[in-house]
Amino acid sequence: MFSKEINVLKDVTLDISGNEVTARGPQGEVKKALDVPKNVKIEVIENKVRVSSDSERRSTKAIVGAISAHIKNVMEGATKGYTYKLRVIYSHFPVTVKSENDKILVNNFLGERVPRIAKILGGVKVKIDQQDITVTGASLDDVSQTAANIEQTCRIVGFDKKVFQDGIYITSKNTD
Secondary structure (H helix, E strand, O other), X not given: OEEEEEEOOOOOEEEEEOOEEEEEEOOEEXXXXXXXXXXXXXXXXXXXXXXXXXXXXXXXXXXXXXXXXXXXXXXXXXXXXXXXXXXXXXXXXXXXXXXXXXXXXXXXXXXXXXXXXXXXXXXXXXXXXXXXXXXXXXOHHHHHHHHHHHHHHOOOOOOXXXXXXXXXXXXXXXXX
């Protein structure tokens, strides 16, 4: 039998029902639906979460490790939150970035007249300070996907990447 135990953080209330993990903490509530196979069990024992399986196969051990890492990320997001920092880089045309509702608008990228649009997911907050963009939130999935959406919006296609290095790039990732 193979198992991993995770300590529940002190400011977190953790609920596991079926394949959904919910953590409530100072940063808010974070939900995550997990794809748990039949031979893997998740149980809460006192102040610990045990993810276990009867199988000793390498693939099953990997699944147990991945599920326990997801549970850790959900708890950490509910207590501390996640922050990604991005930087706007341009040398040819001055780029302006604005936030509107659940979208980020990138104007004048490579001199284009139509703004490029990136989607903001979930309860993620985006703060724009001239050339620096800060993406914060409780859910690691939403924060990282929003940062990736912003970065991918300014991907250069059809130009020499050694000459045109304009874009928005992720500079740091961390827990608050």
